[in-house]
Amino acid sequence: MNKIAHIVGDLGRGGAERFVVDLCNEFAEKPYNEVHLISLCYNNPETTFVNEISEKVNYLSFYKSPGFSLQVLVELTNWLLVQKIQIVHSHLNSLEYLMLYLFKKTETKFFHTIHSTAEAECPGFMMKSLRKSLYKRKLVTPIVVSKDGSESFRRYYGLDNDVVIENGRPFLALTKEYPNLVRKYKGNQDAFLLIHVGRIVKVKNQQLLIEAVQKFNHKEEQKCKLLIIGEVRDEALYQNLQELTKKDQFIEFLGGKDNIADYLNIADFFCLSSFYEGMPISLIEAFSVGCISICTQVGGIKNMINHQDTGFLSTDDSVDSYYQALREAIFFQDKSKIRENAKNAFRLKYHIGASEKRHSQLYNMPITSLS
Structure with a gap:
């Protein structure tokens, strides 16, 4: 059984959040995956994608308030340790909440998707330096969503170990409207x-x-x-x-x-x-x-x-x-x-199936081969 956790700040109606929900739903269709979708913040069903999470996905929110929360960082770390998650995949601004868990001696593989330009996602010098260190030391595998995103990553961080995996969506269904x-x-x-x-x-x-x-x-x-x-x-x-x-x-x-x-x-x-x-x-x-x-x-x-x-x-x-x-x-x-x-x-x-396949292939590569 593959134990996979995707972590995001919230599930507000944006493209990255839409993709995280779709990808988790697609992963959960495979009987050999145990999928967890972790939102740091609370998600209002009327203004977020929370109601579109499949019943096969384990959803958890830490109800984080605006701003940095040390309490949530500790709670998330403890949860990951107890669950013994094998794949941890962060998105947007959630990577820093993995810092304690990253340096625990576990067999977990870490991935982070950059959904925008590298500089737009991580503009601060301190956070940029921290993330660059994680990417350079191969503690976290950086994923970008396009060739343009790859060029941005390489220009901003001065590294060339990113992996391009395009976003995806399932086929859309018409409604009674x-x-x-x-x-x-x-x-x-x-x-x-x-x-x-x-x-x-x-x-x-x-x-x-x-x-x-x-x-x-x-x-x-x-x-x-x-x-x-x-x-x-x-x-x-x-x-x-x-x-x-x-x-x-x-x-x-x-x-x-x-x-x-x-x-x-x-x-x-x-x-x-x-x-x-x-x-x-x-x-x-x-x-x-x-x-x-x-x-x-x-x-x-x-x-x-x-x-x-x-x-x-x-x-x-x-x-x-x-x-x-x-x-x-x-x-x-x-x-x-x-x-x-x-x-x-x-x-x-x-199609989301193509994206899920590429992610699965990446997840299953040996740590020494990643990046």
């Missing part, structure tokens, strides 16, 4: 339907997307309808975006949604205009249903999309560049080819 959405957004409307999925935060750069869509609608006869799906994390930014769109009938903010598959299946295009992305789960979801993607050429996105093959990329992060990419995608002749190529890429590379 799908027919209603078809009637509402596809019934009598002749506008192209665009879907954006992302929290309202600066890095997602929704203003660029909005201005590019407004430029398209100003110049073109047939219009675009943009639906922006995502929770508000930056209230000031949200108010600015509301001001930008207050008289625009073609742009709607829908807030967070659980039925993303319904929206992606009715959409003509999926749009991301971010300043940076690691390997966006929302883009993987778009691939899974063959929704044509139009994105800025940043982070792991440029490793996923081949222009005019699996989607479309803007040449830079200017409004005009994104408008040109939008126009190119909308008037592209062979859209069916793009849709099929995206779905094939998902099946081969971005």
Whole structure:
């Protein structure tokens, strides 16, 4: 029996948290795995992914309050010692809570996934030095989610022992809301339907997307309808975006949604205009249903999309560049080819089963061979 623990700060509705839940669920489908998902903080069922954890996964929260907690560090260490976990895999800001356990004499293998750029995830000098020491001494195996993430890791830490394993998602299921959405957004409307999925935060750069869509609608006869799906994390930014769109009938903010598959299946295009992305789960979801993607050429996105093959990329992060990419995608002749190529890429590379297989292979390598 393989005893595996994945540790994360919380299960808020972000891409990394989404992936951790999916990966644990996939691991738990194997009868030879005993899977534990550890959240340092409490997770509200209404605002997190906690309800999507499989019954086959052992879930535990330490109810940590904001800020560093010595008590949680000790409690987690004691729990790991009692459980005799063989594989400990941390994510985001949870690695430092393994410091006591790391230096115990156990047979445990340690892994940590960097879901963003190395510098964005660990900006402080002290934490950077600590993590670099752990990676360099092969106490922790660093995993990155894209080639761009690997370049970031090697540049930031001056090391070359990272392992690239792409994110993944299971196939998405439609819900009972799908027919209603078809009637509402596809019934009598002749506008192209665009879907954006992302929290309202600066890095997602929704203003660029909005201005590019407004430029398209100003110049073109047939219009675009943009639906922006995502929770508000930056209230000031949200108010600015509301001001930008207050008289625009073609742009709607829908807030967070659980039925993303319904929206992606009715959409003509999926749009991301971010300043940076690691390997966006929302883009993987778009691939899974063959929704044509139009994105800025940043982070792991440029490793996923081949222009005019699996989607479309803007040449830079200017409004005009994104408008040109939008126009190119909308008037592209062979859209069916793009849709099929995206779905094939998902099946081969971005399904959660492929990610689970790569992780299992890495976990089972001898410690002396890791990194």
